Amino acid sequence: MMKQVIFLVDMQSFFASVEKAKHYRHLKHPLVVSGDPKRRSGVILAACPLAKQAGIKNGERLWEAQEKCPNLISVSPHMQEYIDNSLAITNILKSITDLVEPYSIDEQFMDVTYSQKLFGTPENMARHIQHEIYTKLRVVARVGIGENKVLAKMACDTFSKHKKNGVFHLKKDEIETVLWPLPIEKLFRAGSQMARHLRRRAIRTIGDLARTDVTKIKKEWGIHGHVLWMNAHGVDYSPVSLSTTDRQKGIGNGMTLPRDYHDITDIKVVLLELCEEVCRRARQAHVMSQTVSLGVTGSTYSIKTGFHRQMTIADPTNITLDIYRIACGLFDTFWDGQPIRRLHVSLTNLVNDNAVQLSLFKEKQADHIKLGYETDKILTKYGKNSLVRASSLLASSQAKDRAAKIGGHYK
Numbered sequence: 001m002m003k004q005v006i007f008l009v010d011m012q013s014f015f016a017s018v019e020k021a022k023h024y025r026h027l028k029h030p031l032v033v034s035g036d037p038k039r040r041s042g043v044i045l046a047a048c049p050l051a052k053q054a055g056i057k058n059g060e061r062l063w064e065a066q067e068k069c070p071n072l073i074s075v076s077p078h079m080q081e082y083i084d085n086s087l088a089i090t091n092i093l094k095s096i097t098d099l100v101e102p103y104s105i106d107e108q109f110m111d112v113t114y115s116q117k118l119f120g121t122p123e124n125m126a127r128h129i130q131h132e133i134y135t136k137l138r139v140v141a142r143v144g145i146g147e148n149k150v151l152a153k154m155a156c157d158t159f160s161k162h163k164k165n166g167v168f169h170l171k172k173d174e175i176e177t178v179l180w181p182l183p184i185e186k187l188f189r190a191g192s193q194m195a196r197h198l199r200r201r202a203i204r205t206i207g208d209l210a211r212t213d214v215t216k217i218k219k220e221w222g223i224h225g226h227v228l229w230m231n232a233h234g235v236d237y238s239p240v241s242l243s244t245t246d247r248q249k250g251i252g253n254g255m256t257l258p259r260d261y262h263d264i265t266d267i268k269v270v271l272l273e274l275c276e277e278v279c280r281r282a283r284q285a286h287v288m289s290q291t292v293s294l295g296v297t298g299s300t301y302s303i304k305t306g307f308h309r310q311m312t313i314a315d316p317t318n319i320t321l322d323i324y325r326i327a328c329g330l331f332d333t334f335w336d337g338q339p340i341r342r343l344h345v346s347l348t349n350l351v352n353d354n355a356v357q358l359s360l361f362k363e364k365q366a367d368h369i370k371l372g373y374e375t376d377k378i379l380t381k382y383g384k385n386s387l388v389r390a391s392s393l394l395a396s397s398q399a400k401d402r403a404a405k406i407g408g409h410y411k
Contacts, residue, residue, distance in 0.1 A: 002113055002114070002116075003113075003147060004111070004113050004147050004148065005111070005112050005113050005116065005122050005145065005146075005147070006109060006110065006111055006112070006113075006145070006146055006147065006148055006149055006151070006152040006240060007109065007110040007112055007122070007125075007126065007129075007143055007144065007145055007152055008103070008107060008108075008109055008110075008143070008144040008146075008149070008152040008153045008155070008156040009089075009093060009107070009108050009109075009110060009129060009141050009142075009143050009156075010106060010107045010141065010142045010143075010144070010156050010157075010160070010161070011089070011106040011107070011133075011139050011140070011141055011142075012049070012139070012140040012141070012142060012161075012166070013046050013047060013048050013049060013052070013140075014046060014082065014085075014086075014105065014106035014139065015033040015045055015046035015077060015082055016031055016032060016033050016046040016047055016048040016051070017046075017048070017138070017139045017140065018078075018081055018082055018085050018137075018139065019031060019033055019075050019078070020048060020138070021137060021138035021139060022081065023075070024073070024075075025138070027073065028050075029050070029071050029072070029073050030047070030048060030050040030051035030053075030054055030056070030069050030071065030072050030073065031047075031048045031050070031051060031072075031073045031074075031075065032044050032045075032046065032047045032048070032051050032056060032062070032065060032072060032073070032074050032075075033045045033046040033047075033074075033075055033076070033077050034062045034065075034074045034075070034076070034077075035062075035076075035077070042061065042062045042063075043059055043060065043061055043062065044056060044057065044058050044059060044060050044061075044062060044065055045058065045077055046058060047065075051065070051069060051072065054068050054069040054072075055068050055069075056068055056069060056072070062074060082105060083105065085137055085139065086102070086105045086106065088136070088137060089108065089133055089137065089139075089141075090102060090108060092129070092132050092133055092136065093108055093110055093129065095132075096110065096112060096115050096119060096125060096128075096129065097110055097111060097112050097114075097115045098242075099111035099112075099240045099242070100240070100242075101240045101241055101242065107156075109149055109152065109240045110240065111239070111240040112125055122145045122169060123145075123167060123169065126143035126145060126167045127165075127167065129141060129143060130143065130166060130167075140166065141166065142156055142160040142161050142166040142167070143156065143160060143166065143167045143168075144156025144157070144159070144160045144168060144170065145167070145168065145169040145170065146169070146170045146171075146172075146234075147171070147172050147234070148234070148235075148236040148237075148238075149236050149238055149240065150188055150230075150231050150234065150235070150236035151170045151171075151172065151175075151234050151236070152170070153188050154170060154179065154186070154187075154188050154231075155168045155169065155170035156168070157186075157188070158179075158182065158186050170234075172234045175233070175234045176207070179206055179207075179232075179234070180205060180206050180207030180210055180232075181205060181206075181207060182205060182206050183204065183205060183206075184198050184199065184203060184204060184205055184206060184208070184209060186206065187206050187209070187228060187231055187232060188231050189224075189227065189228060189231060190228055190231075194221075194224075194228070197221070201220070206232050207232075209228065209229060209232045210229070210232035210233055212229070214226065214229050217229045249348065249350070250346055250347060250348040250350070251278050251281045251282050251285070251287075251289070251346065251347045251350070252278065252293075252344060252345065252346030252347070253274050253277045253278045253281070253344070253345055253346075254274070254295065254342060254343060254344030254345070255270070255274070255342065255343060255344075255398060256341060256342045257270065257340070257341050257342065257343070257398070258398070258401075260299040260339040260340070260341055261339065261340050261341075261396070262339045263396075264335075265396075266394075266396035267331070267340065267343070267396075268328060268331070269391045269392070269394055269396045269397050270343055270396065270397070270398050271324065271327055271328065271331065271343060271345070272320075272324050272389065272391060273389075273392060273397065273398060273399045274327075274343060274344070274345040275320050275323045275324040275327055275345055276320050276389070276399075278323065278345050278346065278347050279318050279319065279320040279323055279347075279372065280320075280372075280376055280379070282318040282347055282350070283318050283353070283372055283373055283376055284376065285350075286352060286353045286354070287318065287350040287351060287352060287353055288316035288317055288318045288350070288351055288352075288353050289316055289317065289318065289323070289347035289348065289349060289350055289351075290312055290313055290314075290315075290316045290348075290349035290350075290351065291310055291311070291312045291313075291347070291348045291349040292310060292311055292313070292323055292326040292327060292330070292345070292346075292347060293308065293309070293310035293344075293345070293346045293347075293348065294307075294308070294309055294310070294327050294330040294331060294343075294344070294345055295307075295308040295342075295343070295344035295345075295346075296308075296331065296334075296335060296340050296342070296343060296344075297340060297341055297342035297343075297344075298338050298339065298340055298341065299338070299339040299340060299341040305336065305338050306340065306342075307334045307335075309330045309333075309334050310330075310348075311326050311329070311330060312349065313326065316349075316350075316351050318347075318353065318369070318372065319368045319369060319372060320372065321368070322368075323345070323347070327345055353369075375387060384399075385399070385400055
């Protein structure tokens with residue numbers, strides 16, 4: 001039986017690479033893609049290799065990056081272009097194998113086990129993929145190779161990104177010498193908080209975790225701990241799946257406000273708009289929700305304020321005003337009256353909308369459900385701003401601005 005071969009293909013500085021390829025091909029200065037510096041979203045989303053050499057990191061403030069690199073070029077994001085490029089990369093990968101699973105906008109898994117008969121060794125295939133992507137899109141790809149998704153991911157994140165040719169094959173029989181000496185933070189799915197917990201238990205390297213009795217790990221950290229222990233041993237049974245994106249567990253929408261919001265009326269205008277968005281997405285997916293979550297972040301960075309609370313209801317719904325009333329109830333209960341800078345609404349415990357039992361005690365419930373779907377048809381045909389609530393005409397509204405964006409950034 002042929003040994004399984006999985007690729008994780010990752011794009012180097014994806015947003016910045018797309019900008020350079022399309023608009024700044026001959027630019028020899030460092031370039032970053034940044035949110036609007038006049039708003040709170042003015043942070044670095046992507047930095048080209050020259051900018052990274054100057055010490056600039058993703059997530060830091062634009063003004064901090066400009067202090068490190070005075071000749072820095074900053075451009076606004078163009079999300080539609082990044083999505084188009086990501087889809088083009090998917091098509092390139094599908095010319096090698098039909099088993100391609102997008103992991104993020106700039107990372108994709110591939111199962112190339114049976115493509116070796118046509119394209120040669122994994123290393124040859126990796127170089128072929130790099131050449132095709134760079135030739136057609138001028139974007140540099142790095143490829144991690146492994147027997148499963150975990151090994152491919154760690155090969156890419158830990159080794160490929162630091163190799164000149166951008167390719168690394170992490171073999172399972174070599175993990176004790178190659179992977180285990182690395183700090184625990186390098187382990188896939190071991191976040192910073194989990195890494196701190198592990199270090200408090202004297203687990204400082206991936207090998208320390210791998211050599212720890214799994215029953216102790218499970219007792220301390222449950223299923224997540226067990227999964228990390230398996231990752232440390234290079235074990236992962238999840239296949240490259242074509243239907244990963246179909247299994248939606250939750251739907252959420254949030255936004256960082258352009259200024260501090262103090263007034264409860266202004267806050268609830270934006271809250272209603274967020275509820276409208278998540279409910280529309282739920283209707284598009286033909287699901288209803290039983291659990292509504294609300295996240296609120298305070299305006300100060302030095303002292304963290306805000307809350308995250310949720311409420312589970314008996315009857316699933318995707319009716320905007322139902323979700324809005326629940327969100328308002330959570331807000332009224334837990335808001336401390338301090339200015340806020342961010343709101344987030346999410347729906348979980350999703351069920352299919354054709355399996356919901358209508359209530360005899362809720363007047364015109366069926367009419368309200370139907371109204372939501374009919375409204376969505378109008379918005380799909382004529383645009384997001386073709387039909388708005390009266391409250392979205394107020395100065396505090398963010399609906400018009402959000403309609404021009406994808407993923408919180410302008411198209």
